[in-house]
Amino acid sequence: MGNSKLYKGSLNTIILKLLEEKGKMYGYEITQKVKELTKGELKITEGALYPALHKLEAEGLLDVEVAKVDNRLRKYYKLTEAGEKETVNRLAELEEFIRSMQNLVNPKWSIE
Amino acid sequence: MGNSKLYKGSLNTIILKLLEEKGKMYGYEITQKVKELTKGELKITEGALYPALHKLEAEGLLDVEVAKVDNRLRKYYKLTEAGEKETVNRLAELEEFIRSMQNLVNPKWSIE
DNA sequence: TTCTTATGCATAAGAAAATTATGTATATAT
DNA sequence: ATATATACATAATTTTCTTATGCATAAGAA
Numbered sequence: 001m002g003n004s005k006l007y008k009g010s011l012n013t014i015i016l017k018l019l020e021e022k023g024k025m026y027g028y029e030i031t032q033k034v035k036e037l038t039k040g041e042l043k044i045t046e047g048a049l050y051p052a053l054h055k056l057e058a059e060g061l062l063d064v065e066v067a068k069v070d071n072r073l074r075k076y077y078k079l080t081e082a083g084e085k086e087t088v089n090r091l092a093e094l095e096e097f098i099r100s101m102q103n104l105v106n107p108k109w110s111i112e
Numbered sequence: 113m114g115n116s117k118l119y120k121g122s123l124n125t126i127i128l129k130l131l132e133e134k135g136k137m138y139g140y141e142i143t144q145k146v147k148e149l150t151k152g153e154l155k156i157t158e159g160a161l162y163p164a165l166h167k168l169e170a171e172g173l174l175d176v177e178v179a180k181v182d183n184r185l186r187k188y189y190k191l192t193e194a195g196e197k198e199t200v201n202r203l204a205e206l207e208e209f210i211r212s213m214q215n216l217v218n219p220k221w222s223i224e
Numbered sequence: 225t226t227c228t229t230a231t232g233c234a235t236a237a238g239a240a241a242a243t244t245a246t247g248t249a250t251a252t253a254t
Numbered sequence: 255a256t257a258t259a260t261a262c263a264t265a266a267t268t269t270t271c272t273t274a275t276g277c278a279t280a281a282g283a284a
Contacts (some may be wrong), residue, residue, distance in 0.1 A: 007242075008120035014216055028232050038212040048271055050234060056255060072232055094217055100150040101210055104126055105203060106279055120242060140261050160242055162263060184250055184261055195268075
């Protein structure tokens with residue numbers, strides 16, 4: 001299972017990006033969304049996700065809001081103001097990184 | 113200095129790809145080439161590079177050839193046959209990963 | 225009705241893969 | 255002389271993941 005050892009370092013940015021898009025999401029929802037968007041190629045494990053969410057919250061980039069749906073707990077996360085600013089920066093960095101990787105891996109692509 | 117925390121996991125593939133292109137390269141040359149190709153954005157540190165080269169060699173994917181140029185040591189690495197095969201696989205995996213990341217970060221790009 | 229799968233959170237132990245800090249040595253430019 | 259560039263290497267530490275485990279409810283299958 002889960003053999004995507006390549007996304008190391010980009011998990012935080014992925015989380016921020018999704019929250020920027022959707023407004024608010026809860027942990028399990030994020031794992032499912034990523035699986036869906038990448039056609040199952042990228043699987044966010046809970047062991048990676050929850051600590052990452054807690055850290056982003058501790059850094060003041062996320063706010064939490066607890067809800068109970070169908071008698072089950074959900075923790076909805078959304079960007080703080082600081083989080084919105086950081087998201088812009090980190091996304092730019094990630095996009096630049098992706099471009100660099102393309103340049104390395106397949107220079108032809110980036111000519112156009 | 114070196115603030116590219118994003119390429120984690122892809123160093124091995126980058127090395128293999130460069131060797132596939134250039135035939136043979138030595139460590140220091142690889143660091144400079146990557147810096148050049150990414151316009152300074154990606155800096156391979158020696159602490160990451162040399163262990164990676166040694167590991168790829170131990171796995172039978174690389175061959176070494178020592179040379180002395182200007183009284184300085186150089187260790188030229190090149191792909192073994194097994195290394196050439198692995199390079200194809202790992203490049204495909206990395207390209208697929210890059211596509212996934214694009215899909216997450218900027219879905220618009222990947223429609224075309 | 226029992227068992228599995230899905231939903232939902234969390235943390236601890238361990239592994240992988242980097243960074244940072246050293247160390248050695250020669251060559252070149254200031 | 256001194257700093258920078260070239261060239262290799264490794265140890266200590268940190269970051270960031272995977273794997274394993276734990277708790278709990280809901281829904282569907284057997």
